[in-house]
Amino acid sequence: MKYPDISxxxxxxxxxxxxxxxxxxxxxxxxxxxxxLGGTKALIITDKxxxxxxxxxxxxxAVKKSDLEVVGIFDEILQDARINLINQGADFYRxxxxxxxxxxxxxxxxxxxKAVNILIGGxxxxxxPLADQAGLWEGAQPLPPHIAFPTTAGTGCEVTNAMVVLDxxxxxxxxxxxxxxxxxxxxxxxxxxxxxxxxxxAFTGMDALTHAIEGITSKGAEPIGDALALHAIRLICKYLxxxxxxxxxxxxxxxxxxxxxxxGMCFTNxxxxxxxxxxxxxGALYGIPHGLANSILLPHVMEFNLAExxxxxxxxxxxxxxxxxxxxxxxxGRAAVKAVRELQAGIGLKETLKDFGVPQDREALMPLVxxxxxxxxxxxxxxxxxxxxxxxxxxxxx
Amino acid sequence: xxxxKDSQEAVTAVLKMHELLMEDAELVNSMxxxxxxxxxxxxxxxxxxxxxxxxxxxxxxxxAGDPPDKPDLTxxxxxxxxxxxxxDKLNPVMAITRKKIxxxxxATGLLKLAPKIKKVAVYYNxxxxxLGWEDKILx
Numbered sequence: 298m299k300y301p302d303i304s305x306x307x308x309x310x311x312x313x314x315x316x317x318x319x320x321x322x323x324x325x326x327x328x329x330x331x332x333x334l335g336g337t338k339a340l341i342i343t344d345k346x347x348x349x350x351x352x353x354x355x356x357x358x359a360v361k362k363s364d365l366e367v368v369g370i371f372d373e374i375l376q377d378a379r380i381n382l383i384n385q386g387a388d389f390y391r392x393x394x395x396x397x398x399x400x401x402x403x404x405x406x407x408x409x410x411k412a413v414n415i416l417i418g419g420x421x422x423x424x425x426p427l428a429d430q431a432g433l434w435e436g437a438q439p440l441p442p443h444i445a446f447p448t449t450a451g452t453g454c455e456v457t458n459a460m461v462v463l464d465x466x467x468x469x470x471x472x473x474x475x476x477x478x479x480x481x482x483x484x485x486x487x488x489x490x491x492x493x494x495x496x497x498x499a500f501t502g503m504d505a506l507t508h509a510i511e512g513i514t515s516k517g518a519e520p521i522g523d524a525l526a527l528h529a530i531r532l533i534c535k536y537l538x539x540x541x542x543x544x545x546x547x548x549x550x551x552x553x554x555x556x557x558x559x560x561g562m563c564f565t566n567x568x569x570x571x572x573x574x575x576x577x578x579x580g581a582l583y584g585i586p587h588g589l590a591n592s593i594l595l596p597h598v599m600e601f602n603l604a605e606x607x608x609x610x611x612x613x614x615x616x617x618x619x620x621x622x623x624x625x626x627x628x629x630g631r632a633a634v635k636a637v638r639e640l641q642a643g644i645g646l647k648e649t650l651k652d653f654g655v656p657q658d659r660e661a662l663m664p665l666v667x668x669x670x671x672x673x674x675x676x677x678x679x680x681x682x683x684x685x686x687x688x689x690x691x692x693x694x695x
Numbered sequence: 696x697x698x699x700k701d702s703q704e705a706v707t708a709v710l711k712m713h714e715l716l717m718e719d720a721e722l723v724n725s726m727x728x729x730x731x732x733x734x735x736x737x738x739x740x741x742x743x744x745x746x747x748x749x750x751x752x753x754x755x756x757x758x759a760g761d762p763p764d765k766p767d768l769t770x771x772x773x774x775x776x777x778x779x780x781x782x783d784k785l786n787p788v789m790a791i792t793r794k795k796i797x798x799x800x801x802a803t804g805l806l807k808l809a810p811k812i813k814k815v816a817v818y819y820n821x822x823x824x825x826l827g828w829e830d831k832i833l834x
Contacts, residue, residue, distance in 0.1 A: 429802065432792075673810075
């Protein structure tokens with residue numbers, strides 16, 4: 298396809314701090330790299346599932362071959378970064394006299410670890426007031442050494458400078474940003490992801506696709522983000538079905554990890570849109586895993602946004618491998634939506650919001666709608682979404 | 696300053712917008728839900744260049760200068776960037792990351808209003824027109 302005339306934010310900045318290292322088995326470099334960062338006593342932050350699956354053992358074995366010492370494993374993390382667990386994690390870090398962290402996990406683990414590091418670096422004990430402040434840029438300083446191993450290919454949290462925290466009291470998800478919260482080094486080791494069950498592989502992969510599609514259509518879209526997101530889409534469409542059907546396929550797993558990181562680098566700069574705003578509410582009120590909520594909402598929100606950014610949706614269709622040469626932008630955009638639905642079906646994602654007890658009654662939906670309408674990401678949706686629009690999108694996704 | 700003859704002009708424009716906003720029941724209701732004393736501190740553009748909005752306890756009041764109590768939230772920015780922000784021409788996330796907006800206190804309530812900035816900008820521009828400052832409206 299010939300590159301179209303594309304408008305973008307006339308003034309933008311782009312930043313990405315972490316160094317990314319990729320290789321099957323790259324975990325063998327963790328001791329050397331942590332030494333360069335100045336860490337000597339590492340706390341591993343993870344969850345019980347990854348300990349049980351033996352993934353944490355793989356990291357410990359790699360560490361043993363270096364001078365780095367593992368002083369503790371904090372594996373209490375549950376779905377979503379929770380303030381009480383963040384505070385507990387920081388306490389655990391201090392009690393074990395750690396001076397650096399190795400993070401092994403998906404989005405909830407990586408976001409919890411970011412917040413723990415902010416508490417450690419700033420000498421704080423309670424994350425709640427920091428979460429309430431939302432933007433932690435004033436006076437921010439570099440944090441203690443932090444290496445992350447993502448074990449899902451979806452969130453891109455290893456490179457994003459934000460974390461989403463579940464405020465259980467307020468029944469809301471809060472986005473908090475800090476310039477140094479992401480990992481100093483993101484180590485992409487596909488061998489750590491081969492035991493991920495097909496279902497989680499599928500919806501975390503759709504999370505990455507959502508980041509790429511919302512990143513490229515966001516009101517903050519710009520050319521650097523476009524380049525990253527388009528390649529992420531190419532990789533996801535090729536390798537996600539393979540990663541689901543052949544879990545031990547390290548090549549497919551590796552390309553999915555790369556695509557997730559690319560999409561993360563994009564959306565941490567461009568931000569996202571209505572899918573994320575609405576998925577945050579579904580996570581806060583119905584406990585739907587973020588990637589799955591994104592997946593369910595994505596085609597509906599794409600349809601809603603199509604007419605606003607037709608050329609950008611045409612680029613998405615092209616990156617998905619569709620022959621858009623003779624299609625007008627709207628037709629190409631509709632083809633992209635269809636291709637997303639086919640991808641979902643092909644990887645076994647058939648859920649709708651009805652499966653999670655989301656009601657049909659308009660009044661009962663209002664708490665979800667109000668939460669989504671006040672989520673910061675909604676401002677970046679390419680089409681202005683009124684509460685009525687959000688309500689209708691929830692109903693369509695049901 | 697790029698947009699203002701003096702800092703008082705900026706304060707006048709923001710106060711006028713809040714005066715007009717009081718006619719919009721939906722926005723008033725949303726602001727009351729914030730339930731905070733907010734101080735928009737533009738003093739880097741001149742002494743006294745600031746506006747407070749008190750949404751506490753189901754009330755809504757506003758005024759110029761220093762707030763009546765210790766604010767729950769202070770947002771510090773220049774009067775020019777305030778003009779861009781109220782005109783919906785400032786990317787708030789980028790502004791925070793570039794430290795053009797500095798936030799002190801709990802911002803979660805006010806951030807819930809951020810998606811309504813497009814509606815707020817309509818009142819801001821109307822206020823500028825009412826004040827005879829149509830030339831200041833950002834396209």
